[in-house]
Amino acid sequence: MRRLALIALTVITAIALTSCAGTSAPREDIDPDAVIIDVRTPAEHATGHLEGALLLDVTGGDLQAALPDLDPEAPYLVYCRSGNRAEAAIDLMRQAGFTDLRNLGSLEDAARTTGLPVVQP
Known part of the structure; x- marks a missing residue:
């Protein structure tokens, strides 16, 4: 009986830790008003992306096409x-005149840095 209780406690703890893993607090140096841009392909974006991220595929030309409509004074992640x-x-x-830019790296790094959840399909 005691062993069963210990196993149950271990499972409950593991579930609790797993459910909290994707939601960390954002770092203090992250501007909460920053525009988050996912520059991956639509197929990559569909596998998971940061909540609220704007998809602008850089290799497909979407980012370049959108530059005239983006605010060059805004912060971008x-x-x-x-x-x-x-x-x-x-x-x-930068070549287009944007100045407040930050590379968050991978999706996982971006989620960890911003504290935003990853939206899964």
Whole structure:
């Protein structure tokens, strides 16, 4: 009986920790008004993305097409699969006159940094 109670407690603890894993507090240096941009492909975005993220596929030309409609004075947080496309997107945005830009790296890094949940399909 005692062993069964210990197993039940272990399972409950594991479930509680797992349910909290995707929701961490944002870092203090994150602007809560920043626009979050996911520069991955629509297929990648569909597998999971940050809640509220704007999908602008950098390799498909969506980001470049959207630049005239974006506020160059606003803060932007950009992420992709590893951070490489996010950096390419940031370079493109800098060339267009945007100044407040931050590469969040991967989806997992972005979720950890912002504290935002990952929306799963």
